[in-house]
Amino acid sequence: MPKILRVVLWIAVSLLGALALATIALHRGEQINALWLVVAAVCTYAVGYRFYSSFIAAKVLALDPKRATPAERLENGRDFVPTNKWVVFGHHFAAIAGPGPLVGPVLAAQFGYLPGTLWIIAGAVLGGCVQDFVILLFSVRRDGKSLTEMAKSEIGRVGGFVAYVSVLSIIVILLGATALIVVNALKASPWGTFTIAMTMPIAVLMGFYLRRIRPGKVLETSLLGFVLVLGAIFGGQWVSQTPSWAALFTLAAPTLAILIIVYGFAASALPVWLLLAPRDYLSTFVKLGTISLLAVGIVVFRPTLNMPPLTRFVDGTGPIFAGTIFPFAFITIACGAISGFHSLISSGTTPKLIRHEPETRFVGYGGMLAESMVAIMAMIAASVLQPGVYFAVNSPAGIVGQAPEAAATTISSWGFQVSAAQMATLAHAVGERTLFNRTGGAPAFAVGMAQIFSNTLGGQAVMALWYHFAIMFEALFILTIIDAGTRVGRFMLQDALGHIWKPLGRTSWYPSILFTSALIVAAWGNFLWQGIKDPLGGINSLWPLFGICNQLLATVALCVATTIIVKTARAHYLFVTLIPLCWLVAVTFTASWHKVLDKNPRVGFLAHAGQLAKAGANPRLIFNDRLDAAITSVLVAMVATILVESAWECSRVLSGAKMASTKEAPFVMTRLATEEQS
């Protein structure tokens, strides 16, 4: 393409993006089409990828196509395999896409669609993508080392320890929060519970088919499993309409919580790969398919956003979670804009597959752009709902009341009209008894998705099927994370405890497996139990706690990246990681301060504990609040330590007191054909 044409094209893309951003930012009092959000995001991502990521690649990281990657040098056909960049992209995206970018934006929509959307777009382009890209490249240049190992070797022992504790804390809190989302989505829902229960025999059947009938044909088996799951969704409808069966699958929140805790323990402690591996494949299959389907649905249906750009809850009095836009919108969105957890993937499997260094830009930066697009779609799914419906589904009984009429009256008094009859009709349309107080984000997302899908395919008659398809997708997805996460946590704990007493570190020693599995499950099970007993719905405490942990891990990752940039004598480009780092420090430290010390009992853990103590509440609830406050404080103190250590290391290098040297693997010329690089 001639240069002039390219210049004109990029000017047009930039102008279109600016127009779309102006439209979503400046429109007040009238509804806009969801495609404005899509256009704003796509144009900004395109400009960010074309110009900002290429600047980082050329100037900050100096990507070298002649340098052999660990996939080439250490190729073993198992972990280290030079792989086509599109294949690595798909692999990386499948690993980073979790429930975070779906749930976070749905919850943050309580401020209106504007703050969340702007943060998803800006945060991804300037923060999240940069973090994923630089950590991936730094790991590639260090033979695929993990974030914890890089923190240890580039900053110091404290850095490695903090990264380890942050990861373990995130896993525990994430599992508790996501398990709560599943409980809230399935409680008193025989249809949803039946469908999810059926995924277990289906997975066993898939395991048998995969092992005995068609060994290794995973795609074929996953397709077969998917068809069976679709059958289970239809079966769920029959179950919900048959009183005797419906009674069997209508479970209260505590029962569901106990079942999930037992499931998590069994998944971690028992050699049940026959169940877990096929479920994992099935979940990935459904995840990739549903995300693609949602994208097509939004483009084809072009829904109108019913949520206003800003709601009255920007003042911090929101019913879903309390707290003002700054810092809570940024904590809540989490993975859709920047996720510390991604740095684990970028320094895990992905660097061992990269064939040429320049491809880290496409995989790292581009992969996060795709994840951010998923978050935009979740924001659209939440914002197509009538605001009254959105708040009725997401508000806890402790805020709006248990009775439908009382809840509808409270929500209407906020200026978001909704009636008990309207909610009953909607609940009937999606095959549920009630949609009031279904906190956690998943049911609201499912209603939004069902609305988009049923308008695209099948009409209102199949809304219930789409709703339960969405619930099945989310619950299956989250349960897979619970079983995989519990096992990862168990291995991490075994690695650490092995330093204290060697047998505990043996991953095949059964007493150690049982002991560490019980510890991990007890840790996240405690958060889950806390969530279902919390009169404020649990999400009010757990999701911000998870968000803080996740963003603190991103702070650690950006600290590592900044230190490495200083050590590679490119300090004049420090702003690339330093600006998002400073922003994250401001956000996480402010949020932590509020969550621990704020005098508003709906925000501050200690104030809430004090309020409960005065009211003579259950001591267990008071203890939970104090525990949350202690965890937040410890994590902040540890991240502050790594920040100081990193700043000290950087200042010594910049002042010349220490030689600038990094722990990169030595340069080796690539032997892979040059033509592959194009």
Add this chain to the structure above:
Amino acid sequence: MREAGSCCGANAATGDERAIETSQGTVGVMVAAIVRSLPVFVAMLREVFDESAYQRFLERGQMESSASAYALFRRENELARSRRARCC
């Protein structure tokens, strides 16, 4: 007028033909692009779903695919898979 009309009609027909040709060309380019990217898409799915890893395992051990070979592959991969971080 008729001549002019037929003349214009002839021009319009030529324009239509060109439009059809252009649209056929665009569709052709798109179909070709899809066909070209299909193997990459399948390779991506095979990597995500561990089919490629199984293939590499068979090649490494010079084995044929069978129930016992797959069981061996699963055993080898189970630990690595269990330790793989899953994102939020």
